[in-house]
Amino acid sequence: MKLDKLTNQLEGRQKGIETLFGAPAPAEAPPATSKRQPVPTSKRSTWKxxxxxxxxxxxxxxxxxxxxxxxxxxxxxxxxVVNEAIAMWLDQQGS
Known part of the structure; x- marks a missing residue:
């Protein structure tokens, strides 16, 4: 594996970014945040x-x-459909 070569390429790119923009490149991107609001009637908010x-x-x-x-x-x-089938089966079992 040519890990040293890859590491050198990455360092070179980071130095190039620093040269162009005058600031070090961020180590990692900030976590993505969702701008969507949960829908209260969605199954994802009420079902398991x-x-x-x-x-x-x-x-x-x-x-x-x-x-x-x-x-x-x-x-x-x-x-x-699956919910109804399981509910009917459980009713038949007396559970």
Whole structure:
């Protein structure tokens, strides 16, 4: 690995920036801040995010079902379908 060569190139670029602009280059950029305000009715603000594994066929069937419903004008999404299915299953189990 030619780490020394890369280090020298980086130092040279930083010196060039200092020469052009008269100030040292910042060590790292400040963290990006989001200017978007959270939407209070968004699922991201009220629902719990979880991840489970499902069979590929199940995922394909769910995606196809949601796409068909959306094409027919429904405002359905996959998380709503999964939420309803889990709630119904838990009701059947008596939980």
């Amino acid at each position: 995010m979880r991840a489970w594994y499902v069979q590929p066929e199940t995922a394909s069937r769910l995606r196809a079902y949601v796409n068909r419903q959306q094409e027919n004008g429904s405002s359905i999404d996959a998380s709503g």
